[in-house]
Amino acid sequence: MDDVFRVADTDLIAYIHPSMANKARRAIQRQLSSLLFTYNEAFDGMVLAYSIEDINKMAKILSGLQPYYGVNLKAKLLMFSPKPDMLLEGKIVRLERESIHVVVLGFCSASIMSENIREEFKYKSIGGQGVFINTSHKRHLIKSGSIIRFLVQSLDEEMLHISGSLIPAKTGCIRWLSKHVDEDSQMERNHKRQREEDLESESHKKKGIAKHHKG
Amino acid sequence: MVASVREALKASTMGELDDSYWQLSSVFDPTKTDLGPDEEALLVAFLRGLAGSISVIDVEHHKPLINSVLQMSIWNYGCYAGDALVDFVVLLATDGKYREACLDMLVCNFMPPRKIHHSRWIFRKKEVLDRVHSALHAIADLAPLACVQLLQIILHRMPPMHFPKEIIAIYVESMLKLEKSVIGEYVGTEILMALMDRLVDYDVEIKPEDIPHDDSSKGIFDMELEDVEENRDDFVGFGSQGTRQRELVLKNSVYAKKLDMLMVITFEHLKSCADDGRLIKVFKTLVESFKKTMLKTQKSKFAQFVMFYACSLDPEHCGVTFADLLTDMFLYEHDPLSRIISVAYLSSFLSRGKFLPTSLVVGILERMGYLIAKLKAVMYVLCFRMRSIVDVPHHKSQLLGVHLERILQHHLDPLQFFISDVDNNSAQVEEFLRQAKAAHLFFMSKTFLFDDLLDSELLKSYGDMERLDMFFPFDPYLLKESDRFIRPNYVFWSMVKTTYDNHNIEDDDPDDDGDNEDEIETFNLRNTGSVGGPDLIDDDGVYIDEDHDINEDDVLESSMNKMSITPQTLSSTRELFSGFGSTARMPARIRPSVSPDL
Numbered sequence: 001m002d003d004v005f006r007v008a009d010t011d012l013i014a015y016i017h018p019s020m021a022n023k024a025r026r027a028i029q030r031q032l033s034s035l036l037f038t039y040n041e042a043f044d045g046m047v048l049a050y051s052i053e054d055i056n057k058m059a060k061i062l063s064g065l066q067p068y069y070g071v072n073l074k075a076k077l078l079m080f081s082p083k084p085d086m087l088l089e090g091k092i093v094r095l096e097r098e099s100i101h102v103v104v105l106g107f108c109s110a111s112i113m114s115e116n117i118r119e120e121f122k123y124k125s126i127g128g129q130g131v132f133i134n135t136s137h138k139r140h141l142i143k144s145g146s147i148i149r150f151l152v153q154s155l156d157e158e159m160l161h162i163s164g165s166l167i168p169a170k171t172g173c174i175r176w177l178s179k180h181v182d183e184d185s186q187m188e189r190n191h192k193r194q195r196e197e198d199l200e201s202e203s204h205k206k207k208g209i210a211k212h213h214k215g
Numbered sequence: 216m217v218a219s220v221r222e223a224l225k226a227s228t229m230g231e232l233d234d235s236y237w238q239l240s241s242v243f244d245p246t247k248t249d250l251g252p253d254e255e256a257l258l259v260a261f262l263r264g265l266a267g268s269i270s271v272i273d274v275e276h277h278k279p280l281i282n283s284v285l286q287m288s289i290w291n292y293g294c295y296a297g298d299a300l301v302d303f304v305v306l307l308a309t310d311g312k313y314r315e316a317c318l319d320m321l322v323c324n325f326m327p328p329r330k331i332h333h334s335r336w337i338f339r340k341k342e343v344l345d346r347v348h349s350a351l352h353a354i355a356d357l358a359p360l361a362c363v364q365l366l367q368i369i370l371h372r373m374p375p376m377h378f379p380k381e382i383i384a385i386y387v388e389s390m391l392k393l394e395k396s397v398i399g400e401y402v403g404t405e406i407l408m409a410l411m412d413r414l415v416d417y418d419v420e421i422k423p424e425d426i427p428h429d430d431s432s433k434g435i436f437d438m439e440l441e442d443v444e445e446n447r448d449d450f451v452g453f454g455s456q457g458t459r460q461r462e463l464v465l466k467n468s469v470y471a472k473k474l475d476m477l478m479v480i481t482f483e484h485l486k487s488c489a490d491d492g493r494l495i496k497v498f499k500t501l502v503e504s505f506k507k508t509m510l511k512t513q514k515s516k517f518a519q520f521v522m523f524y525a526c527s528l529d530p531e532h533c534g535v536t537f538a539d540l541l542t543d544m545f546l547y548e549h550d551p552l553s554r555i556i557s558v559a560y561l562s563s564f565l566s567r568g569k570f571l572p573t574s575l576v577v578g579i580l581e582r583m584g585y586l587i588a589k590l591k592a593v594m595y596v597l598c599f600r601m602r603s604i605v606d607v608p609h610h611k612s613q614l615l616g617v618h619l620e621r622i623l624q625h626h627l628d629p630l631q632f633f634i635s636d637v638d639n640n641s642a643q644v645e646e647f648l649r650q651a652k653a654a655h656l657f658f659m660s661k662t663f664l665f666d667d668l669l670d671s672e673l674l675k676s677y678g679d680m681e682r683l684d685m686f687f688p689f690d691p692y693l694l695k696e697s698d699r700f701i702r703p704n705y706v707f708w709s710m711v712k713t714t715y716d717n718h719n720i721e722d723d724d725p726d727d728d729g730d731n732e733d734e735i736e737t738f739n740l741r742n743t744g745s746v747g748g749p750d751l752i753d754d755d756g757v758y759i760d761e762d763h764d765i766n767e768d769d770v771l772e773s774s775m776n777k778m779s780i781t782p783q784t785l786s787s788t789r790e791l792f793s794g795f796g797s798t799a800r801m802p803a804r805i806r807p808s809v810s811p812d813l
Contacts, residue, residue, distance in 0.1 A: 037360060093356050094309070098270055101309050101357045109358035111309050113270040159311025160360055 004086055006079045008043060009053075015068040016059070024059075024071060028052065032075060037107055039157040045081025046108070046160065080105065082162055086152045089174060095130045095144045097123045102148065102164065110162035112150055117166045140176040142166075147174050220264030221271055228276045239265075240279070245286035248330070255296050262299035266306050274312055281313065285320040289343050290327040290336055297343065301350045308354045308361070315364055318354065321347050322368045325389040326382050333381050340385065348392060355398050366402040369393070370409050376416060380473045387413075387477060391484045395491075404500045410481065411504040414518040417474035421516060471694065474517060478697035482524050486700075489528040498525050498533045502540060510544075510556055519560070519688050520701055523568065527704035530570040538564060538571070542579050563689040565596045569704045576600050577610045 012032075020027035035047045056072035082088055082104075090104035100117070102110040114123075121132040121142065134140035142148055150164040150171050166172060223235035242261045250258065265272075265284070272281065285304070289297045301321075308317035324347045327336040336343075354361050369390060374383050387410060394403040488497045501522060509519050526534040541564065544557035565576050576596065692701045 094353075096306070098267060099306075099309070103357070103359060107359045109309065109311070109360070115270065156311045159314060161311030161314075161358070 004080060004082055004088065005048075006045065006081065008077045008079055010043075010075050010077055012073050012075055013060075013070045014073060015065060015070055018067045018069070021069075025052075025055065028055065028071065028073060035077075037160075039160060041157075043077065043079055043081075045079035047077050048080050048105075049078040051076045080108070082108075082152045082155055084152050084154060087149055087171070088152055088162070088164070089147055089149050091147050092142065092144050095132070095142070097130060100132070100142070100148075100166075102150065104162065108160050108162060110150070110164045112164040112166055116153065116164065118169075118171075121166065121172075134172070134176075137176070137180065140172055140180075142173050148172060149174050149177060216260050216264040217267030220261065221268035224268055224271045224273075224277060228271070228273050240283070243280065243283045243287065245283055245288070248291045248328075250292065250296070255293055258292070258296050259299045262296070262303050266299070266303040269306050269310070272307075272310075281307070281316075285316050288328045289324045289346060290331060290339065294342065297346055301346050305350050305353045305357070309357050311358075314354070314358065314361055315368070318351070318361060318365050319368050319372070321350055321354075322365070322372045325372075325386045326374065327385070329382075333379075337381075344385075344389060344392070348389070348396070351393070351398065352396065362398055362401040365398065366405055369402070369406065373409065373413070376413075376420070376470070376473075380476050383473060384476050384480060387480050391480065394484070395487070395493075403497075404503075407497065407500045408504045408507075410477075411501065411518070411521065412508055414474065414477055414481065414521065415508050415512050415515060417470050417477065418515050418518040419512060420470040421468050421474065475694035475696045478517065478520065478694055479700070481521055482697055482700040485521070485525050485528060494525065494529050495532055498529070498536070501525055502536070506540075506544075510553060510560070513556075515688065517692060517694055520692055520697075523564070523689055523704075524700050526564075526568060527570045527701075530568075530572075534568065534571055535575060538575060538579055542582055546582070560688050562596050563687040566600065566687075567689040567706050569706045573600065573610055 014028045014031045016024055016027045029052070032047075032050045032052070035050070037046060037048070039046050053074040053076055058072070060070040060072070062068075062070050088104050088110070090102035090108075090110055092100055093103050094101040098114050100112040102112065104110055117132065120135050120137075122135055124131055124133055129143065132142040134142075148166070148171070150166055151168055153163040153165050155162050170177070219235060220239065223233065223239050226233055227236045239261060242258055247254075262284075284300075287300060289300055292300065304317045304320060308314045324343065327343075351365065355365070372386075373390075374386050376383075390406050390410060393399055394406045399406070485494065485497065488494045505519070505522055509515050509522070512518075522537060526537050538561065541557045541561040545554050545561060548554050548557065561579070565571060565579060580596065691707065692698055692705065
């Protein structure tokens with residue numbers, strides 16, 4: 001299974017407008033910034049951060065693209081690519097009988113519809129505030145503001161909208177899960193954390209071309 | 216209710232369009248306004264029902280239904296239906312597929328429907344807009360990336376320029392409200408930029424004819440005085456007359472009125488930014504926008520006062536930043552046009568900004584060095600500032616270090632040219648020599664063409680350079696409503712204490728400022744010497760002899776006329792001066808006490 005986060009070493013070509021010729025680095029940064037927080041098919045994910053490793057001093061003038069010229073560069077990109085059946089964590093920003101709305105990493109929205117919430121969670125209104133209470137574990141509460149772990153069902157790449165699910169037993173409020181998870185998932189999580197720490201070393205080579213974007 | 220709506224929706228998805236679905240569709244009719252209490256209650260119930268069954272809404276099957284809901288205007292309904300509608304839209308926006316449409320619907324609700332008359336919606340403005348803004352914030356909380364979409368929609372939905380001004384006002388107010396809010400963190404810069412662009416758009420629509428400086432019998436500067444008079448009328452309650460004349464000033468340019476209104480909104484916003492301590496951040500955006508748009512706009516008339524006002528709110532930071540920016544542009548910019556415009560801005564800004572300390576003015580004059588091109592600017596600034604500069608010996612020595620005389624001494628002899636060209640009106644020459652201020656502005660535009668080969672070619676290459684050359688961006692502000700923001704920080708010519716005032720005082724009271732006076736004379740004489748021609752020295756000699764004989768009023772008047780500000784055409788300027796002397800009206804109204812805010 002792929003990781004939600006990846007670091008990709010990329011070889012890119014940035015097309016620079018001649019008006020930016022004397023500030024090429026800024027133009028490149030601007031182009032890379034335009035990739036941030038958007039889904040990119042070439043990378044198969046959303047770019048969360050970039051760092052420019054190397055800019056080739058030799059620019060190319062490409063026929064058909066004049067007056068733009070191409071600059072080869074190497075950049076490290078931190079990718080976020082949620083796929084179905086991955087587990088994500090996010091903060092609940094709104095909770096209704098019908099749906100739970102979550103923001104992942106502070107920018108990506110996700111919603112979990114009532115039919116994707118497992119039966120043991122029952123909706124109750126406590127003091128005017130809606131909560132989902134787990135009927136088999138009374139202390140397992142999901143309310144607005146809590147951080148939950150959920151399963152990715154699908155991703156709308158254009159809108160960066162995730163449809164999630166709370167059906168698997170390993171999903172729910174992470175505070176409760178951290179105390180009450182069974183051994184297996186505990187190990188799995190440790191394993192996962194280990195892998196996240198190794199993120200830097202593990203990298204995928206990706207090739208892509210940044211679409212030209214006039215500075 | 217939820218159950219029944221859900222059933223109806225489900226049934227329609229299966230292809231069974233039963234009565235309940237039709238009923239549902241008929242309730243959400245965007246064309247229906249003025250609902251009775253029953254109808255509104257029904258609408259609320261259905262909206263709540265729809266909100267409860269959001270998970271069964273199908274993009275394809277229920278598109279018409281959703282579209283008609285999204286076409287409904289919150290302004291048409293009471294508070295319950297409005298709340299229900301907004302709640303539903305927020306929920307719907309959580310689904311990525313509808314988010315754009317939902318944001319678009321909310322942005323459209325910044326403005327009341329065009330059918331509703333101004334008198335009816337004005338009372339509900341706050342209530343409705345609060346609802347819309349809270350909805351936008353709710354959506355931004357649910358989906359932070361919605362801000363990016365929101366920005367595009369806001370810019371796209373900006374009402375066209377010909378829309379009624381109330382509509383434009385309410386939309387811009389909403390934009391600025393967003394700029395101030397949390398969402399503004401992400402979209403504020405672009406919103407402000409768009410607003411500034413819009414101000415410039417209106418500004419350029421105001422035709423030069425709408426601003427009356429075609430009255431050849433008097434200088435623009437007299438008009439400045441008249442404005443002051445009118446305003447005094449306003450102040451003491453004879454508003455009708457003052458207003459009537461003011462209206463004349465900006466004829467009936469619809470665009471001027473719209474710009475006026477937008478300026479009020481912008482100024483109020485800047486004020487509130489300053490109160491919240493956000494001004495420095497906002498000012499950065501303003502500077503960017505200024506560089507990008509305003510500076511490039513030939514003869515922008517009023518929009519640039521946004522910068523003036525922002526600077527007046529925080530002279531220590533914004534004022535200094537702005538002056539430095541203009542100086543840097545003048546000194547280091549490659550584009551000759553930008554340099555000329557920036558120096559025009561700079562001179563006007565330094566002259567008119569009451570909030571700018573004299574030390575800053577002198578510092579900038581020093582920085583500008585002795586480029587001939589800045590001559591006009593320096594003279595203009597000195598007209599306004601000389602008194603305050605020479606009153607402080609330290610500043611005065613700085614000023615002398617500017618080498619003004621070296622410029623005047625230049626072998627192309629700007630002053631000589633001026634004297635030979637402008638009808639040899641010795642009174643004007645005398646005035647200039649006496650003051651080392653006032654006067655020379657109107658002929659400097661012509662000397663420019665001869666001063667410097669490089670400059671002259673540049674000037675000629677630019678078709679309308681003559682006009683541009685005479686351009687002082689911070690000339691008196693003529694927009695009626697927003698004037699109150701500018702006025703307190705603005706130096707009107709009538710408020711300027713001239714060095715010759717000082718002289719007169721000295722006549723009355725010989726002990727007062729004796730040293731300074733001597734030095735002023737020295738300075739003036741130095742300038743005289745620099746001019747060089749023997750006829751001038753003669754003139755000057757005459758001037759010195761006649762000093763006390765010259766009718767005070769005449770002197771003042773001549774200086775008045777010479778303070779011509781941004782005349783429309785050169786020919787009108789010529790007429791102005793050929794008629795000079797015949798219109799010996801009493802311009803001595805420039806008592807400092809006239810200034811209305813004192």
